[in-house]
Amino acid sequence: xxxxxxxxxxxxxxxxxxxxxxxxxxxxxxxxxxxxxxxxxxxxxxxxxxxxxxxxxxxxxxxxxxxxxxxxxxxxxxxxxxxxxxxxxxxxxxxxxxxxxxxxxxxxxxxxxxxxxxxxxxxxxxxxxxxxxxxxxxxxxxxxxxxxxxxxxxxxxxxxxxxxxxxxxxxxxxxxxxxxxxxxxxxxxxxxxxxxxxxxxxxxxxxxxxxxxxxxxxxxxxxxxxxxxxxxxxxxxxxxxxxxxxxxxxxxxxxxxxxxxxxxxxxxxxxxxxxxxxxxxxxxxxxxxxxxxxxxxxxxxxxxxxxxxxxxxxxxxxxxxxxxxxxxxxxxxxxxxxxxxxxxxxxxxxxxxxxxxxxxxxxxxxxxxxx
Amino acid sequence: xxxxxxxxxxxxxxxxxxxxxxxxxxxxxxxxxxxxxxxxxxxxxxxxxxxxxxxxxxxxxxxxxxxxxxxxxxxxxxxxxxxxxxxxxxxxxxxxxxxxxxxxxxxxxxxxxxxxxxxxxxxxxxxxxxxxxxxxxxxxxxxxxxxxxxxxxxxxxxxxxxxxxxxxxxxxxxxxxxxxxxxxxxxxxxxxxxxxxxxxxxxxxxxxxxxxxxxxxxxxxxxxxxxxxxxxxxxxxxxxxxxxxxxxxxxxxxxxxxxxxxxxxxxxxxxxxxxxxxxxxxxxxxxxxxxxxxxxxxxxxxxxxxxxxxxxxxx
Numbered sequence: 001x002x003x004x005x006x007x008x009x010x011x012x013x014x015x016x017x018x019x020x021x022x023x024x025x026x027x028x029x030x031x032x033x034x035x036x037x038x039x040x041x042x043x044x045x046x047x048x049x050x051x052x053x054x055x056x057x058x059x060x061x062x063x064x065x066x067x068x069x070x071x072x073x074x075x076x077x078x079x080x081x082x083x084x085x086x087x088x089x090x091x092x093x094x095x096x097x098x099x100x101x102x103x104x105x106x107x108x109x110x111x112x113x114x115x116x117x118x119x120x121x122x123x124x125x126x127x128x129x130x131x132x133x134x135x136x137x138x139x140x141x142x143x144x145x146x147x148x149x150x151x152x153x154x155x156x157x158x159x160x161x162x163x164x165x166x167x168x169x170x171x172x173x174x175x176x177x178x179x180x181x182x183x184x185x186x187x188x189x190x191x192x193x194x195x196x197x198x199x200x201x202x203x204x205x206x207x208x209x210x211x212x213x214x215x216x217x218x219x220x221x222x223x224x225x226x227x228x229x230x231x232x233x234x235x236x237x238x239x240x241x242x243x244x245x246x247x248x249x250x251x252x253x254x255x256x257x258x259x260x261x262x263x264x265x266x267x268x269x270x271x272x273x274x275x276x277x278x279x280x281x282x283x284x285x286x287x288x289x290x291x292x293x294x295x296x297x298x299x300x301x302x303x304x305x306x307x308x309x310x311x312x313x314x315x316x317x318x319x320x321x322x323x324x325x326x327x328x329x330x331x332x333x334x335x336x337x338x339x340x341x342x343x344x345x346x347x348x349x350x351x352x353x354x355x356x357x358x359x360x361x362x363x364x365x366x367x368x369x370x371x
Numbered sequence: 372x373x374x375x376x377x378x379x380x381x382x383x384x385x386x387x388x389x390x391x392x393x394x395x396x397x398x399x400x401x402x403x404x405x406x407x408x409x410x411x412x413x414x415x416x417x418x419x420x421x422x423x424x425x426x427x428x429x430x431x432x433x434x435x436x437x438x439x440x441x442x443x444x445x446x447x448x449x450x451x452x453x454x455x456x457x458x459x460x461x462x463x464x465x466x467x468x469x470x471x472x473x474x475x476x477x478x479x480x481x482x483x484x485x486x487x488x489x490x491x492x493x494x495x496x497x498x499x500x501x502x503x504x505x506x507x508x509x510x511x512x513x514x515x516x517x518x519x520x521x522x523x524x525x526x527x528x529x530x531x532x533x534x535x536x537x538x539x540x541x542x543x544x545x546x547x548x549x550x551x552x553x554x555x556x557x558x559x560x561x562x563x564x565x566x567x568x569x570x571x572x573x574x575x576x577x578x579x580x581x582x583x584x585x586x587x588x589x590x591x592x593x594x595x596x597x598x599x600x601x602x603x604x605x606x607x608x609x610x611x612x613x614x615x616x617x618x619x620x621x622x623x624x625x626x627x628x629x630x631x632x633x634x635x636x637x638x639x640x641x642x643x644x645x646x647x648x649x650x651x652x653x654x655x656x657x658x659x660x661x662x663x664x665x666x667x668x669x670x671x672x673x674x675x676x677x678x679x680x681x682x683x684x685x686x
Contacts, residue, residue: 067586069586090586090588090594095586095587096582096586098579098582098583102583103583104584104601115584115587116587167587167588
């Protein structure tokens, strides 16, 4: 090969079997703004990593570059410490589960699952053994001789997964594999997929636009927008400590206000003065998740606590396990507050529209974000 | 009871039951839609075939016209029996026609794939133009186009000179007349009829399957064979029918590019109505040719149905 000497791999890059290093990767489609714009990302071996973002954010393009279907215009991708620049898709120890499943319509389930091993030249006897084992594991053995067209969505998804896993790849790439399924089946398969990943210990890179799915499944999440990574971190951090407004809003419901420092631990917001714990520093916004807001009866307000606001319930949406309230604050009639109350055994009561309530925004639960 | 839908209203007016009226409306719709097609088939396929079949059972007079008595003589003649005993001439012509049709079909299919994929990978705006360029020649007269090939492949023609230089054709002979010239002429003539249906199915190609193939370690020909080819089978099968059937009975190409030693069934039939008239014999030959075509189509349908998931030929 006419390769120049490989560039040194930065010391911080991940290098174990199944680890992925993405170094300054950019992809620009002709005449358009960059689909992927200078992304740096390390994914550890055996990690369940999710790329989360709205459609068009570049997450699928990034996944396709890891698979080898797209070539980066700049930057490098290393899989298991190996430079991938000149390694075509069919030589990468990476398998993809496609959104549309992409099962071969002229082959039956067994042949679909065994396709990769057949192309690799694995002897027939071993192939059969491995295909049978994976079909058992995914409970699709009874469909072995059926055509893909004769299967339900959930079954097709299992076949697509089996077809990838049977090759024992270092990395499994999943491009919104559950998005075509109904809610119940989807929830089942999320858990099953997660168990499968923990059991096999392969690196999974999962692409989704569904924040709930990302929270349920991932070890770490990378939130993408406009071709850039907005935040990378463990599920808890990304949800509880969003770095910017985009991440805060994309991961769930939130109350976000611009803030002006008033000295010490006080900050001015559109709903009034808020007491906060830390110093504001460079922060420009304050955020609190609806489930972190305490709701009291109007006449049972604890006087000794900071950040108590009075208001009226304008909307109560019952959602089964919880109820979501829109509360109009007396101090700032233009600003509604979103609050979420669980309907668990300990819940004292629920509120009806028109009722006067008081809410408590505990300083500990306020997150300060920069932009 | 209030009548709200048309059949019920009509039923009240005509005094017939709604079910009867409904059945009538249905049969009327059927006639309106299927009628013209049926009329066409009956008038231009069924009636002539029956007439031909009839003529085939007559004897032939001195001018080759059908005459009494009724006889099976012409069909026996088709099978190769004559006053001089059995002769393999007709069987050879039939086999040669089938072989020429098969070769022309295979050659046009092999040429079509690269052409179709070339067109498909061009920008959307130029694809219709390229397709038009493929179809355009078939709008001119087949005789003219075939003569053009004769000008290229006949004795002392440019391609013949090349063939002489390469030593694949003996000196002082042309490529035409000959079997190779016929194959070339047939494949050239019917190529658009292979390209168009193939293009239609290739245009709907699901490229994710190709990516899935690459993802699962396939490349080169195996990638094509396992991911692209199965998706083009419906188009290919349509193309096979569009090319094989007319090529089998073609008259112009073998007449111009073939000699007496590469006679095909189309020319043989034509001869019975022109040079050496024998209408009953020509009719019998035509009927046999129709039987072969029909049997071929039926066999083809069964075969493609058995392929199942690969899709049926859409004629």
